[in-house]
Amino acid sequence: MAAPASFLFKGKFLPLVLLLPQLIITGVFFFWPAFQAVYQSFLREDAFGLSSQFVGFENFTDVLSDPTWLQSFGRTIFFSTAVAGLALSVALFLAVQADKQIRASTTFKTMLIWPYAVAPAVAAVLWLFMFHPNIGLFGRMLNAAGIPWDYKLNGDQAMLLVIIASAWKQVSYNFIFFLAGLQAIPRSVLEAAAIDGAKPMRRFWTVVFPLLSPTAFFLLVVNLTYAFFDTFGVIHSITQGGPGKATETLIYRVYTDGVMNLNLGTSAAQSVILMIMVIALTMVQFRFIERKVHY
């Protein structure tokens, strides 16, 4: 397995050819657009691209001094923490339950994994049909029960809905990892703790949870990245960032400014800022995961 590449491939041609598709994909879909974004972020252009002017860091200073952008930033932190927290805790709870000796546990496991196969926009429409104040089943029930439910106008309710919809999608993913993590914990350790008289709750917090922490940390980073960057579909389908700006996260803001408002310069500057944030998150992940994980 650990044989050097020269053992498998003589010369450099074939390995390069085999790598080429992936390299092309990375180049075309990542490096080229990323370069374009950096280039655009220093320009100010009209919508049609007929005139452009180099403005240095002005787009960046505009973005960073815009109070609504800073509010979006804070909102994104809140949103991501809530989504990650909710998705992780629900998944952990379900994984612990599914790990027990129960009847038809395979069926439960399969069903819990299912939502991961649902596209974000589809998941959002699903939630929309349940909670729309006028056409949604639960939305109408809430209103009929005297609870004024209208996420189109109530920012807190809108936020709650997008958090739940986003977290629901991620629960399955976390569930698989937690379940695998739980199954990797040696039975003998748990039995020893049981023999020493530790109750289930105590066993969980003192034995299971610490042994699960590398998985949990990995999932935390993945979930934060998901909430930051992959929830566009959910927000776009349910609230379009509204009401007010109540559910406008940074990634949604990039879309609004760039695609809807056609301010390519400021939108590109925001993308570059986001890119720096992803790079930072990825570095944190590699640094800590590589060091702390012990199998």
Next chain:
Amino acid sequence: MKRRTLGLASAGLASTTIAAPAIAQGGPIEIQFWHGLAQPLGGTLEAIANQFNQSQSRFRIVSSFRGSYPETMVAAIAAFRAGTAPHIVQMFEVGTGTMMAAGRAVKPVHELLAETGVRINFDDYLPAVRGYYSLADGRMMGMPFNSSTAIMFYNKDMFRRAGLNPDAPPSTWAELRAAATRIRAAGIEVPLTTAWPTWTQVEQFSAIHNTPLATLDNGFGGLGAELRVNNALQVRHINTLMEMGREGTFRWGGRDAAGDAIFASGQAAMSFASSGARSRFINEVPGGLANLGAAMLPFYNDVGGAPLNSIIGGAAFWAMNRGPNAQRSVDEYRGVAEFYAFIAQPQVAANWHTTTGFLPVTRTAFEQVRASGFYTQNPGADVPIQQLLRGGGQMTGNTRGIRLGGFVEIRVAMQEEMERALQGQQTAQQAMDNTVTRGNVVLRNFERTNRG
């Protein structure tokens, strides 16, 4: 050996090229036409393009639906940057300022007609329509087609249930509030809602009260315009809506056209909407045509001079160049010009008006429809035209229309601030002040990028 074949296979795949579509020699010249009308309106529009295709054999209009108006606009602009713009794009009125300032991205109608020798009599067009799409010197820039204006629709059956006269809709805001209160008392959940909230409650509202939305005649006078929506009258009106929201007599229906659904499903008693929503409401509102009332936009009768004419909305057609470094042939432009001449025929305009509820854009079309007795058989269908002529048809700088760059973004800002006010997070004054501050940033940026 196996590995090698695999490698060759993947290299072979990568080098496969997509064959360019062959251009048939001697066949009709294709004119790409992108529009933003969903069904059933989109189907009616495409039927007109098909009639044009059948009427001659040199050109063929290829229609394609590109999503909502804002999506169509964004798609066309992105396509232009990539050198694949459509020949004709349907652009909503909010994008007019952007298109006017688009320089060589757009082929103005007056140039198109001069170069191809095709003639269209623009003197026959309604002044409100013509003025919206022409330069200060009267030269046409865009081709007016589906113009609409905002009116009030109401559910006659709900009026009867509340003990109101279904043939005497409220004409002032005081009357409307009184009616809404009675409707609410009759157990109807949503007495009033609105589609296009900024268009009906700010833009049209300013026009009919002869109040400036922005300086320099709402932007017709140049790119240096500044928003003025934080005026006392506008703030008073936002306050009215907020109070009605708290009383449960007004329901925010959502942004853009979202509010139409509440009225169409028979939940709301009154709604402000585009006159172009008429055909949808006849089809969907329980009770159909007999139950559908149409009335002019209400006004505050203590405001001097009100009400004046409302302004137009809807969309127009814009001919586009192919891209920043790509040109079109004379023949392609001739096809566009002949299609324009086709839709300018009174018969086409009249049919479009009677089937959809959009305005008859020419006087001849209007006279033709009136002579046919359509308005007596379809009460309310002439409300939008009467409203456009309200105040004697003499337009002021505040009622000619709106020509602000980046207006799509300004509208979004306005909707956001209104939503925050209606949630109780800020006062009406703060909402309108914030709109002005945010909107002026957009206007100054637009002025800067389009100056030269």
